[in-house]
Amino acid sequence: MAQNSLFAILLRSPWWISLAVVLVIVAVCGAFLPREIAPFAALGALPIFVIGCMAAWRQFRAPSSSRLQTMHARIAAMSWKEFAAALETAWQREGQSVQRMPGGNTAADLQLAKGGTTSLVSARRWKAANHGVEPLRELQEAVARQKADHGVYVVLQGSLTENARAFAKEHGLLLLEGDALCAMLLKSQGDRS
Template sequence: MAPNSLFAILLRSPWWASFAVAGLIVLVASTLLPAQYVVFGALGAVPITVVGCIAAWRQWNAPNSAQVEQALATALAQPWREFADTLERAWQAGGASVERLNHPHADFCLTQGARTTLVSARRWKAATHGIEPLRQLHAAMQAQGVASGAYIAAQGTVTDAAVEFANAHGLVLLQGPALAQLLRSVR
């Protein structure tokens, strides 16, 4: 899905925005269309309503800002070994088998079904996350023949160049609410 498509924008928006757009479509259809065609015009609101339901489900299960801050603060207070154990338990709770790697650029190898993902998490406390660790992770992925990778940033900022690199090479940046959701799944 394109990042700026209507559906993508509505998925990132509050759930009620989708229902407001769907209501607007029904209102316009009932106002502008002849009576025999109103139902067909109103059916255009169905996909928007489905997107609203998906957004509501995601937002219902998402941690609030206080929970995100608390989960990230807990992660930052942990030493590496404890943080790695927490990540491992979270991924195992999600159904993945986790292998710890002794690799300078990848810390975990996750396998879930036929999908394998390399994860770099060691720099989770860095103040700024630049492009170099992502390049190293991508090189490790290519060396091991793995198609997907994830980089964990619990604190600090990720540079624009790093975000662009991640998007271009299929790397997932786990930070903020997504990381907090993962860490909270352990409890």
């Protein structure tokens, strides 16, 4: 699904917006179309209704902001060993095979495999205050060298420079940062409150 398509935007928006759009479509169809055609035209709003239900399901299952903040603080207090173990557990619970990379490898820390797809994960700089292009470039080179399918760069705090974000997008590197990282670790613990 295209990132800026109507459905993608509605999936990211609060669920009630989709339902409001459905009501507007149904009202317009009822007001401006002949009675014989209006119900059939209003059925065109069904995909938007489904997207609204999907958004509601996701949003009701998502952890609360207070849980995310608590997890953020817990992750920030972790040592590298604890954080790596938490990532391993989270990805294993998602069905990934997780292998730690050899100690001399500075570009990638973990290798994930599932269904014939391999991903390299760079997570050691998760607490860094600033993230530039260089660690992403190293990760991209490791992905190419090992013929992996994806590269994942993990960031808890700090900021990625605009150049780093552009580099990640251009080279298809996935960024796992902030709330998404916290939600993944909460989910692996079975904690969604």
